[in-house]
Amino acid sequence: MKPLNHFDRIFAYAEGQMDEGQRTAFEAELSADVGLRAEYDAYLASQKAVELLALEELANRAVKDEKKEPPIIPIWRKRWVQVAAAAAVLIAAAILFWPGSRSLTPPQLATKYYVAPNLSPDRNLADQNNLERSKEAYISGSMTDAIRLAGSVPPDSSDYIEAQFVLGHAYFKSNQHARSAAAFANVTMGSDQGNAAFTRALALLLAGQTEAAKEALKVIIDKNNSSYVEEARKLWDDLDKM
Amino acid sequence: MTDRFDDKALLKAIHKGGRQLEQAMHYLLRKSGWQEGIGQYIKSKSGSREDVEDVFQEGVRHLIVNVRAGRFHQNSSVKTYLSSICKNLWYTKFTREVKLKEIKNQLPPAPEGTPGPEHHLILNEKKELLNSVLDQLGNTCKKVLSLWSLGFSFKEIGEETSQSAGTVRKQKFDCMKKLTSLMAARPDLVKALKE
Numbered sequence: 001m002k003p004l005n006h007f008d009r010i011f012a013y014a015e016g017q018m019d020e021g022q023r024t025a026f027e028a029e030l031s032a033d034v035g036l037r038a039e040y041d042a043y044l045a046s047q048k049a050v051e052l053l054a055l056e057e058l059a060n061r062a063v064k065d066e067k068k069e070p071p072i073i074p075i076w077r078k079r080w081v082q083v084a085a086a087a088a089v090l091i092a093a094a095i096l097f098w099p100g101s102r103s104l105t106p107p108q109l110a111t112k113y114y115v116a117p118n119l120s121p122d123r124n125l126a127d128q129n130n131l132e133r134s135k136e137a138y139i140s141g142s143m144t145d146a147i148r149l150a151g152s153v154p155p156d157s158s159d160y161i162e163a164q165f166v167l168g169h170a171y172f173k174s175n176q177h178a179r180s181a182a183a184f185a186n187v188t189m190g191s192d193q194g195n196a197a198f199t200r201a202l203a204l205l206l207a208g209q210t211e212a213a214k215e216a217l218k219v220i221i222d223k224n225n226s227s228y229v230e231e232a233r234k235l236w237d238d239l240d241k242m
Numbered sequence: 243m244t245d246r247f248d249d250k251a252l253l254k255a256i257h258k259g260g261r262q263l264e265q266a267m268h269y270l271l272r273k274s275g276w277q278e279g280i281g282q283y284i285k286s287k288s289g290s291r292e293d294v295e296d297v298f299q300e301g302v303r304h305l306i307v308n309v310r311a312g313r314f315h316q317n318s319s320v321k322t323y324l325s326s327i328c329k330n331l332w333y334t335k336f337t338r339e340v341k342l343k344e345i346k347n348q349l350p351p352a353p354e355g356t357p358g359p360e361h362h363l364i365l366n367e368k369k370e371l372l373n374s375v376l377d378q379l380g381n382t383c384k385k386v387l388s389l390w391s392l393g394f395s396f397k398e399i400g401e402e403t404s405q406s407a408g409t410v411r412k413q414k415f416d417c418m419k420k421l422t423s424l425m426a427a428r429p430d431l432v433k434a435l436k437e
Contacts, residue, residue: 002426007419042426045435049372049421050391051307057388058303061264062271140381148373175299178292207291 006036010043056144059174103241106205113235114202115195115228117169131159134166138173146170165192172199177207194226201235214239246273249320256309259393263306270302276321280328289332297335301328310393371431375424383417390414 012018013026030036104112121135134149147170153163164186171180180203187196197220204213217239220232247255247269255266270276280301281294289297305324308314314323376384382403389399396407396414403410425432 001420001423004419004423004426007422010422011415011418038429038432039422039426041432041436043418043422045425045432046418046421048368048435049376049425050387050418051311052369052372053376053384053388054307054310054391055300055303057385057392058267058306059299062267062299062302142381176292176295178290178295182292207295209291 004039006039007043010036010040014043014047056142059144060142062175104238105242106208106210109235109238110202110206112238113231114172114199115231117165117192117195119166129159131163131166134163134170138166138170143170143174147174161187161190162192165190165196168196168199168203172203175206177203178209181207181209181212194220194228197226198228198232201232205239210239210242249316252320253309253314253316256306257393259310260395260398263392267302267306270305270324271299274321276324280325283325283329284332287332287336289336293332293335297328297331301331304331306392310391368431368434371434375421375428375431378424379417379421382413383420386410386413387417387421 009026013023018026030040117138119135119138121132121139122129130149130152134146134153137143137145137149146166150163150167150170153159157163164183168180168183168187171177171183181200184196184200184203187193197216201213201216201220204210204216214236217232217236220226220228221236226232247266252266252269255262277294277298280298281289281291284294284297285291301324304327305314305320308327314320318326379387385403386399389402394402396410399405399410400407405413
């Protein structure tokens, strides 16, 4: 880091906290003082960097958006509306789960069947290892970072398969389901293989590739060597009702 | 929540920032139905389904940041502008992967006043360089600055970061100072971002 001599004034100028006279004086100084100009340029560059942070924040919020209820509107704070809404939810749930009447949409099926990964970052390696950093990012909810870090692990690395597993889940959470399925397809061995294969089927389903999802489920069921066989059968049955 | 936004309401919500911006983004991503039309274009230019997902989501994010930065001058509808961003994103991605060069000639002319691809994507070009600086900033600073940039109030940022509004206000200043200081130590990057 470089010590700054003019930051308070630069910040006040950029934030519109100066009056007209102060602004004019500052702008005159800006064109005459090389040191001030350099710090101001660094401030402008920082604003560009903050735009990049904003893009990443929007990506993370888009992920949360899928399951989140809309922002609070004042009317919903009224008691009678809350009671009515609760009743409506109960009725909807009763209809939804009534035997024989179940016909869930792909997002509902994904919510019903998705099994979150059990990621345990190795804290000792977290500073220098992109796989471990990607796990940290995933757990902290920063899917953009998780994708960037897991995606940077090269295919010839011993961490590659595990990184593809993290990548698949990070893409899944980011609603990039086709990419998620592609990443999970690379998880060809290891303890995560069962979860990867099953989540891949969900990703294909959400990507609109229902037949491919069914094929993926059929492979799990036919192989019959995974802890996800029963879940795969249930999901298959639900798909038949769609 | 508003089910439909016209352009005026969309732009107002994006400018307002915070929760209203979230509503606008929700509408763009899930309710507008605009992805389908843009997706048809991308698929017609050899794009895959995953390319459509990627490009549309990224396009919406760029739209929001551009609107907030005052780079959208309403010379076209929001849908046309977003479509232009997505096509440019796809064009850049496509050419970067060196699949075909002639697609450049197939791009329809952008509406008057619409910034070119380099304008939308300048951050992408410098992303790796910027990440080397941002990685030194710390997660709390990143969160505070990104939410502030998106128009969230100090109170709302405080709710998300479990801090008081007063603490967030001070953090915004301190984090921006730290970032500027990191940038000042990288004149090469400052110069690259000016170009």
